[in-house]
Amino acid sequence: MTTTVLALLIALAIVAVSIILFRGTSALRRGPAGTGPVPLHDLMEVAFLNGGPSRVVDTALATMHSDGRLAIGGPGIVSARSTVAHGPVERSVYAELAAAPNGALHNLRYAVMRGEAVQEIGDSLAFRGLMVPPQAGRKWRTGSIVLLITCILGLPACIVTAIAVSVAGHSAVPFITLVLPALVWGIVCGAVNAGRAAARVTPAGRAAAAAYAASHADRTASGHLVAVRGLRALPDRALWEQLHTAARLTPGGSRTTSRTTSRTPSTDSGTSTTYAAAAMVWCAGSASGASSCGSSSGDSGSRSGGSGCSSSSGGSSCGSGSGSSCGSSSGSSCSSGSSCGSSS
Numbered sequence: 001m002t003t004t005v006l007a008l009l010i011a012l013a014i015v016a017v018s019i020i021l022f023r024g025t026s027a028l029r030r031g032p033a034g035t036g037p038v039p040l041h042d043l044m045e046v047a048f049l050n051g052g053p054s055r056v057v058d059t060a061l062a063t064m065h066s067d068g069r070l071a072i073g074g075p076g077i078v079s080a081r082s083t084v085a086h087g088p089v090e091r092s093v094y095a096e097l098a099a100a101p102n103g104a105l106h107n108l109r110y111a112v113m114r115g116e117a118v119q120e121i122g123d124s125l126a127f128r129g130l131m132v133p134p135q136a137g138r139k140w141r142t143g144s145i146v147l148l149i150t151c152i153l154g155l156p157a158c159i160v161t162a163i164a165v166s167v168a169g170h171s172a173v174p175f176i177t178l179v180l181p182a183l184v185w186g187i188v189c190g191a192v193n194a195g196r197a198a199a200r201v202t203p204a205g206r207a208a209a210a211a212y213a214a215s216h217a218d219r220t221a222s223g224h225l226v227a228v229r230g231l232r233a234l235p236d237r238a239l240w241e242q243l244h245t246a247a248r249l250t251p252g253g254s255r256t257t258s259r260t261t262s263r264t265p266s267t268d269s270g271t272s273t274t275y276a277a278a279a280m281v282w283c284a285g286s287a288s289g290a291s292s293c294g295s296s297s298g299d300s301g302s303r304s305g306g307s308g309c310s311s312s313s314g315g316s317s318c319g320s321g322s323g324s325s326c327g328s329s330s331g332s333s334c335s336s337g338s339s340c341g342s343s344s
Contacts, residue, residue: 003174003175004175006175010182011179011182018147020143021147022189022193024140024143024197028140028197029196030129030202038207042087044060046227046228047059047226048121048131049201052122053119054109057112059227060090061093062223063221063223064093065222065236066239068081070082076105076245076246077103077104078108080097088117089112091117092115099111106245106246125205132201132202137198138197140193144197145194148186148194151184151187154179158183161179162176213228231244231247
């Protein structure tokens with residue numbers, strides 16, 4: 001009777017924890033109210049949803065190179081041929097290029113990734129419910145992993161306990177019947193919820209990116225192809241080689257931190273939306289929902305991974321151009337409540 005009560009308590013505990021984790025990860029992925037895809041402001045938001053900060057920078061570089069405003073020669077040296085910029089990210093490219101000591105493509109890419117113009121795109125997407133803010137799902141992912149490991153370790157313990165009960169002359173059937181299915185359930189729920197908590201793009205974000213791609217399926221500009229499909233879709237193979245090499249050389253890590261502040265992200269239309277939130281640090285995001293911090297996002301289609309950006313003038317290990325830089329999570333990122341992070 002005692003072993004039956006113990007088995008029942010174990011099974012109920014596993015089910016209760018699984019339900020709590022499922023509700024928590026579901027709340028993370030809950031998008032904005034209303035029906036239909038949320039409209040995206042520009043191509044840079046599409047790039048961020050599909051591959052995080054790295055995809056945004058690759059999109060800007062491909063666009064500026066294809067129309068002749070940037071020259072990228074071997075071995076990965078960038079020079080400006082114009083001062084015309086279309087949007088904050090391109091202005092950031094010019095600013096970082098002017099400050100770069102040697103015009104190295106991977107250094108330029110890294111600096112723009114951690115710049116405020118790129119980081120604020122992630123802030124805006126998170127505010128509209130299209131992405132999960134950095135580290136918002138960290139506690140849920142940790143809890144899911146703990147549940148997963150505990151249940152895996154519980155399998156042999158369950159068998160040993162059942163043998164001991166049988167040796168003692170009691171029936172082990174009730175114990176096995178109650179505990180074993182609960183342990184299997186806990187393993188499945190732990191694995192599923194860990195993946196859900198690590199995802200950076202919400203279902204609404206994936207729907208918005210897919211809707212944009214479908215409505216602009218006829219576009220063949222280099223920047224559009226990189227934003228939607230990654231570096232592998234770039235028709236200029238020489239440029240692909242340069243950007244691919246720069247992606248592999250981009251420094252990065254897998255940590256994210258944050259500062260609490262008030263942010264006023266700007267948009268290309270000249271308007272701004274003021275909101276109080278964490279100074280989010282973005283190193284992640286993919287259309288598939290995997291997180292990343294990535295140097296290779298552009299070359300893997302909808303995935304982002306590899307390295308990201310990692311240090312900043314503000315001393316924080318992860319942040320925007322205003323004082324921190326992206327670097328973690330693998331994907332990771334930081335949230336308004338819990339606040340790069342790759343993802344990926």
